[in-house]
Amino acid sequence: xxxxxxxxRSSAAGSQQPIRTVxxxxxxxxxxxxxxxxxxxxxxxxxxxxxxTVEQHTGVMALPNREISIVDLxxxxxxxxxxxxxxxxxxxxxxxxxxxxxxxxxxLVLDATNLTRHLSLAAPVIALGLPTLALLNMGDLLAKxxxxxxxxxxxxxxxIPVAIVSATMGTGLDAVGRFLQQANSPxxxxxxxxxxxxxxRKWAARVAHKSDYRPPxxxxxxxxxxxxxxxxxxxxxxxxIVVGAVFQTVFGLGQPLSNALQDLLTAMGxxxxxxxxxxxxRSLLLDGIWKGVSSVLVFLPQILVLFLFIGLLEDxxxxxxxxxxxxxxxxxxxxxxxxxIPLLSAYACAVPAIMASRTIENKRDRLATILxxxxxxxSARLPIYTLLIAAFIPEHPVVGIFLGSRALxxxxxxxxxxxxxxxxxxxxxxxxxxxxxxxFVLELPEYRWPTFRTVxxxxxxxxxxxxxxxxxxxxxxxxxxxxxxxxxxxxxHPPALEDSVVAHLGHFIEPAIRPLGFNWKIGVGLLxxxxxxxxxxxxxxxxYGRDPQTQxxxxxxxxxxxxxxxxxxxxxxFFAFAMQCTSTLAVVRRETNSWKWxxxxxxYMTGIAFLAAYMxxxxxxxxx
Amino acid sequence: xxxxxxxxxxGEAAVIEDVALPEGERQLLMRFxxxxxxxxxxxxxxxLGDPVIYSLDGSEVALRTETACRIFASPIDGKACEQKG
Numbered sequence: 001x002x003x004x005x006x007x008x009r010s011s012a013a014g015s016q017q018p019i020r021t022v023x024x025x026x027x028x029x030x031x032x033x034x035x036x037x038x039x040x041x042x043x044x045x046x047x048x049x050x051x052x053t054v055e056q057h058t059g060v061m062a063l064p065n066r067e068i069s070i071v072d073l074x075x076x077x078x079x080x081x082x083x084x085x086x087x088x089x090x091x092x093x094x095x096x097x098x099x100x101x102x103x104x105x106x107x108l109v110l111d112a113t114n115l116t117r118h119l120s121l122a123a124p125v126i127a128l129g130l131p132t133l134a135l136l137n138m139g140d141l142l143a144k145x146x147x148x149x150x151x152x153x154x155x156x157x158x159x160i161p162v163a164i165v166s167a168t169m170g171t172g173l174d175a176v177g178r179f180l181q182q183a184n185s186p187x188x189x190x191x192x193x194x195x196x197x198x199x200x201r202k203w204a205a206r207v208a209h210k211s212d213y214r215p216p217x218x219x220x221x222x223x224x225x226x227x228x229x230x231x232x233x234x235x236x237x238x239x240x241i242v243v244g245a246v247f248q249t250v251f252g253l254g255q256p257l258s259n260a261l262q263d264l265l266t267a268m269g270x271x272x273x274x275x276x277x278x279x280x281x282r283s284l285l286l287d288g289i290w291k292g293v294s295s296v297l298v299f300l301p302q303i304l305v306l307f308l309f310i311g312l313l314e315d316x317x318x319x320x321x322x323x324x325x326x327x328x329x330x331x332x333x334x335x336x337x338x339x340x341i342p343l344l345s346a347y348a349c350a351v352p353a354i355m356a357s358r359t360i361e362n363k364r365d366r367l368a369t370i371l372x373x374x375x376x377x378x379s380a381r382l383p384i385y386t387l388l389i390a391a392f393i394p395e396h397p398v399v400g401i402f403l404g405s406r407a408l409x410x411x412x413x414x415x416x417x418x419x420x421x422x423x424x425x426x427x428x429x430x431x432x433x434x435x436x437x438x439x440f441v442l443e444l445p446e447y448r449w450p451t452f453r454t455v456x457x458x459x460x461x462x463x464x465x466x467x468x469x470x471x472x473x474x475x476x477x478x479x480x481x482x483x484x485x486x487x488x489x490x491x492x493h494p495p496a497l498e499d500s501v502v503a504h505l506g507h508f509i510e511p512a513i514r515p516l517g518f519n520w521k522i523g524v525g526l527l528x529x530x531x532x533x534x535x536x537x538x539x540x541x542x543x544y545g546r547d548p549q550t551q552x553x554x555x556x557x558x559x560x561x562x563x564x565x566x567x568x569x570x571x572x573x574f575f576a577f578a579m580q581c582t583s584t585l586a587v588v589r590r591e592t593n594s595w596k597w598x599x600x601x602x603x604y605m606t607g608i609a610f611l612a613a614y615m616x617x618x619x620x621x622x623x624x
Numbered sequence: 625x626x627x628x629x630x631x632x633x634x635g636e637a638a639v640i641e642d643v644a645l646p647e648g649e650r651q652l653l654m655r656f657x658x659x660x661x662x663x664x665x666x667x668x669x670x671x672l673g674d675p676v677i678y679s680l681d682g683s684e685v686a687l688r689t690e691t692a693c694r695i696f697a698s699p700i701d702g703k704a705c706e707q708k709g
Contacts, residue, residue: 077655078655113682114681114683116682117657117681197651197655197659198654198659198661201657201662218682226668230668230677231671232669232671233671235670235671236672324675324677324686325670325671327670327674327688328670328672328674331688439645439652439653439687440675440686440687440688440691441652441653441685441686441687441691442675442685442686443656443683443684443685443686444677444683444684444686
């Protein structure tokens, strides 16, 4: 039954070549990514939900005398690949992943509070024969909850060094540095047949027992929280309160912050004006660039608040419970609760969501999830939503202090996106992507306190991406739009806005969008926002900034004058459905490995957007 | 006595005897600890009654009833009351 591990790679053991690449491997939710952040100080998504690392990430760890690259692999339960992320892990370990050298050593991360189960991964990993260090993570929790493990005995049994660490607290990590300085191949030891999961399990139980492993007491707090969060009656209510609170805070806290930032940016522009010679240059810098870029930058606070909430939900472990509550609903459209997680993270951005779909084992379910994810209301829709809602919907309380009319309007837009996603899933799953239902298996992690470190790092990362976008894509588009508003030159003077190239372009497409209630300026915005949704706000900022009638007022006020109520609502509909994002199209093409699906997706979504906007505008115009 | 895993009530424990599912699904369940000889306890039900959460080896794993009813097990007496609460 058992096989004896022979150290075949005697050269690696003997020559002691310095290690340059090391792989971080462990079961899902073992804290690999937190450890990766600790070791490298590199920003990287961390979540208290199995399957967060869906791509391999590489970081650099500094040792006293040299640097080592660390590859963070997706969480795996075994080395027999079942899903896409397991295939990724196995091919990296075998040196078959392009651009990543074969790791010379392995850091095996195991959850010390779940050791009996997690140890079964040790067998196939040790069998690879590479120098390996086992890190028993969450050692602090193990001790706190009355568990124990004899690390020395365990090391003897496994034939590899073992260290008890806590990635969250940062304790015990000096063992990693020592190991990387002098790593040896595993000592010969008895291993089970590594392809046999059951055999590995039994072996793991035996090894844990021999090392005096005492499992910790069941997590009392997790039980108590689940008594409420998964309660027959209170569970769904808490679920809805949480969702409602997120939206109310995005408006209640984010909006005043955004307004303050708006005032600050406007004041900065006005302060700078006297220092720039009047005329061409001032118009370029202030009306063109500053108005365009700052009209998008002001949404940074709201996007950060949204990401803060999603981060807290993910890190605390609530997200897995939400998936559980949602499973029943998801099964109605032929998907399972696992698809709910990518869909939920699509509220932030469709790109990571589509990559997160790799954890779905069934190929057709995965494709369906990829195709519907862009319907979910991503943060790039927030700028145009907030702008139009603030301009056209008066604020008044709906449910006391809990929900105002504006937050409610926003909530409805989110529901609309979700409904479109679910509806499309139903169509796909009952036609082209029909398949036998894959079993739904979901591990529920313990609740944990989200740490400032992980949530904060992610916020900084998100903020940086958003500001970078404003500083590059939106800057270039604003510049382009401003340039087109100043052409053709008449005797060296820029034309009136109505005679400019951009106005001609806008008027050219106006017949197509007039029935939707849009004017030519919105039309130009629709064209530029094919790049990314938030670009429309920057474009409108530049266009209205160039218009003498609206130059001195805010974009919000300018729109109130220039757009009908039904047109504004139609524009909201358009953005709820349209596929205005080149990054998403690119990632869909990469994940499905063909142009077919992104093209179908673009036509389908934009078609629905046109239809919905048309219907809303026509019906509302009739009612008025 | 042999029961289906889906017949366990919250707090009741059983030892799995047979996972009567296609090979692919069996492999998947095995990685979460569902294989013959494993001790499983029904932990609680999701708010809408399905899926059901099982605890095994100290972890909590949710399964739909449609899957759990294909897993056969023999109940462990007494264990049920001891772990409850």
